[in-house]
Amino acid sequence: MPSSAAERAGFHPLRVSEVERLTDDSVAVTFAVPADLHTAYRHTPGQHLTLRRTGPDGEEIRRTYSICAPAAPEGRTPVLRVGIRLVDGGEFSTYALKELAVGDTVDVMPPMGRFVLDPRPGQFAAVVGGSGITPVLSIAATLLAREPQARFCLVRSDRTEASTMFLDEVADLKDRYPDRFQLVTVLSREEQQAGLPSGRLDQDRLTGLLPALLPVGAIDGWFLCGPLGLVQNAEAALRALDVPRGRIHQEIFHVDDGSAPAPAAAADTPAHATLTATLHGRSGNWPVQRGETLLETVLRARADAPYACKGGVCGTCRAFLVSGEVRMDRNFALEPEETDAGYVLACQSHPATPEVELDFDR
Incomplete structure (x- = not known):
């Protein structure tokens, strides 16, 4: 993890080593990290990368995407794999899904972000929506692999099964850690053959659901990630269940124009x-x-x-x-x-x- 602001601010051109289609509207992009940059690009689970490219009109385009790969142990080559979902009108996401290919070079800033969990014993949980799974996948995979005394519960919300990112990776965690990884899936626009009924995870539903799944008060850290509305509803539900503010960590992936505060005059x-x-x-x-x-x-x-x-x-x-x-x-x-x-x-x-x-x- 970079140790100074100067180190964090610099971009380096990294070669794309893999582009994997996840769903119709999302891909996972992996970057190769040269040996002399291993220290600078070693990430803490939950961090993100800032990517930069020059647009067709010569303008600079920057976007941040979370690292989904587990954090590499000291001495191992860091794996930089990010999840990118297509956004309507999104200049970088459109480029990533339609043009980016293996062998291309992208300017990448070293990992940043404080939505992180250093592996330690305890019980942890996450409520995520859509592409909000990306940093939480890194957090859960690293935690379960490194800390045998840790447990993780993932509550994820997606529109449909076909739109769900990282299905195989999450299923793999469930297979490898059946006693320590709990998965709860809710689809908002599609009924499941088994599991919870479809619908949105609003505050009322989460307030009733979470205590039925796990001992809310005993959770050492909650990680909320996704669209603004979901994160706000999840935080409100946890506060209503008397979870201390210090145990709640959140990262917003999308802010709807109507829900954001208006800029001051x-x-x-x-x-x-x-x-x-x-x-x-x-x-x-x-x-x-x-x-x-x-x-x-x-x-x-x-x-x-x-x-x-x-x-x-x-x-x-x-x-x-x-x-x-x-x-x-x-x-x-x-x-x-x-x-x-x-x-x-x-x-x-x-x-x-x-x-x-x-x-x-x-």
């Missing part, structure tokens, strides 16, 4: 604001233009500033607020503990005071 920004930022050991200060985010301010002078989604979801642009105050339009990436400690998302932050200082290296 530019009128709330001071007329003249200055940003000081430290990035890769070098500091600079620049005026913040009216209406722009602090990430946009940095990018005007420093093209190496870390970012990916620019939507407050991936957390790549996380920075420490050294001084001043900022207002974030939205935040789907940082845990409350992180914001309490002073971290912000630069892509969503606007100055609320005339002077603001950020440190991307902490």
